[in-house]
Amino acid sequence: MYYKQYGNTDMKVSAIGMGCMRYDDEDVKAERFEECSEIVLYAHEKGINYFDTAPFYCNDKSEIITGMALSQLPRDSYYISSKTNLGTIGGKSTRDAFRSRLETTLSRLKVDYLDFYHLWCVLNLDSFESQCESLYGFFEEAKSEGLIRNIVFSSHMQGNELEDAVAADRFKGMLIGYNALNYRFRQTGITAAYEKGMGVVVMNPLGGGLIPNNPKTFEYLAEGTDLTVAQAALNFVASHKEITITLAGCTTKEHVDDACKAVEHLKERPAREIFEEYENKGVALNNLCTGCAYCKHCPKNIDIPKYMDAYNEKLLGNNMFDRLKYHWGIPSEMAAECIKCGKCEKLCTQHLPIIDRLGEISKGA
Ligand code: SF4
Numbered sequence: 489m490y491y492k493q494y495g496n497t498d499m500k501v502s503a504i505g506m507g508c509m510r511y512d513d514e515d516v517k518a519e520r521f522e523e524c525s526e527i528v529l530y531a532h533e534k535g536i537n538y539f540d541t542a543p544f545y546c547n548d549k550s551e552i553i554t555g556m557a558l559s560q561l562p563r564d565s566y567y568i569s570s571k572t573n574l575g576t577i578g579g580k581s582t583r584d585a586f587r588s589r590l591e592t593t594l595s596r597l598k599v600d601y602l603d604f605y606h607l608w609c610v611l612n613l614d615s616f617e618s619q620c621e622s623l624y625g626f627f628e629e630a631k632s633e634g635l636i637r638n639i640v641f642s643s644h645m646q647g648n649e650l651e652d653a654v655a656a657d658r659f660k661g662m663l664i665g666y667n668a669l670n671y672r673f674r675q676t677g678i679t680a681a682y683e684k685g686m687g688v689v690v691m692n693p694l695g696g697g698l699i700p701n702n703p704k705t706f707e708y709l710a711e712g713t714d715l716t717v718a719q720a721a722l723n724f725v726a727s728h729k730e731i732t733i734t735l736a737g738c739t740t741k742e743h744v745d746d747a748c749k750a751v752e753h754l755k756e757r758p759a760r761e762i763f764e765e766y767e768n769k770g771v772a773l774n775n776l777c778t779g780c781a782y783c784k785h786c787p788k789n790i791d792i793p794k795y796m797d798a799y800n801e802k803l804l805g806n807n808m809f810d811r812l813k814y815h816w817g818i819p820s821e822m823a824a825e826c827i828k829c830g831k832c833e834k835l836c837t838q839h840l841p842i843i844d845r846l847g848e849i850s851k852g853a
């Protein structure tokens with residue numbers, strides 16, 4: 489395993505971290521937690537020492553499963569990260585609500601302290617500022633009591649907004665979605681964080697499965713290597729000198745092996761160099777929908793992720809109307825119901841021109 493320094497802390501973390509949100513669905517439903525926890529133990533055996541979990545993952549069982557596994561290991565042999573925000577504490581910005589959530593997480597994980605506690609899922613700068621205002625003091629208090637070692641945040645903000653969040657100088661690190669699809673508009677943010685001495689952890693390195701599901705389109709990532717497209721996509725992210733940890737969601741031991749292989753011969757390079765290399769190839773795509781579904785709750789009930797998934801097909805050289813009709817079974821005409829309120833575009837993690845795309849779809853084949 490390849491290890492990196494987490495920002496300006498003294499922590500040496502594995503270049504691959506385990507994202508604990510992909511435990512086997514069937515095992516979770518049947519409460520076969522022992523089987524799920526074996527994946528954590530296997531990852532640890534392979535040198536992974538960073539485990540990322542949160543309330544609500546895996547039917548709210550992820551923290552329990554992860555704790556069940558990690559409590560069998562020496563506490564100083566791993567780093568554990570979890571998350572909170574106003575949504576996890578019932579919208580109440582009170583000390584009691586914050587503490588109760590934190591205590592539940594600590595008890596589920598069977599630890600006395602968290603190595604990293606995230607202000608979770610900050611969608612934009614306004615939300616960042618208001619949640620900092622409401623909750624940051626509670627984070628600091630918990631840190632001063634030794635319940636949290638590092639206060640960090642996770643976000644879908646784009647480059648320039650991320651730069652402002654970094655400039656606030658309140659966090660030891662951040663967790664962001666970054667991959668071969670969206671790297672253009674997040675790169676200035678990760679560079680700013682790196683230069684500030686923050687750790688940078690990356691989620692969604694496979695673009696919501698879009699990269700491995702379209703191996704032909706993304707085979708350029710694996711060119712000249714013995715890696716699969718999925719491994720190459722992990723390697724793409726992990727090789728950024730500015731990125732500390734690349735999270736891989738692992739359901740099976742094979743997934744762990746795959747992720748470890750991706751960084752076996754890792755060569756770190758500055759983001760700028762990687763950016764230029766892919767731009768020169770002229771093949772990089774960052775205009776695809778990753779299916780993250782952050783744009784849901786359209787006032788006209790348009791199922792935006794499905795329409796944008798169909799539009800992906802067009803961008804990948806296929807027929808988007810076939811996708812709508814035969815895969816999703818939804819009519820192209822419904823896209824015309826869009827009233828252009830712009831709500832979805834503000835939330836879109838890929839910053840896609842959803843309104844224009846719906847307009848194009850609504851015209852039909
Ligand atoms: S812009 Fe259109 S698709 Fe987006 S939320 Fe508004 S009505 Fe729905």
Ligand code: SF4
Nearest residue numbers: 777778780781783836
């Ligand atoms: S349109 Fe944007 S927010 Fe919606 S699913 Fe796709 S990438 Fe996510």
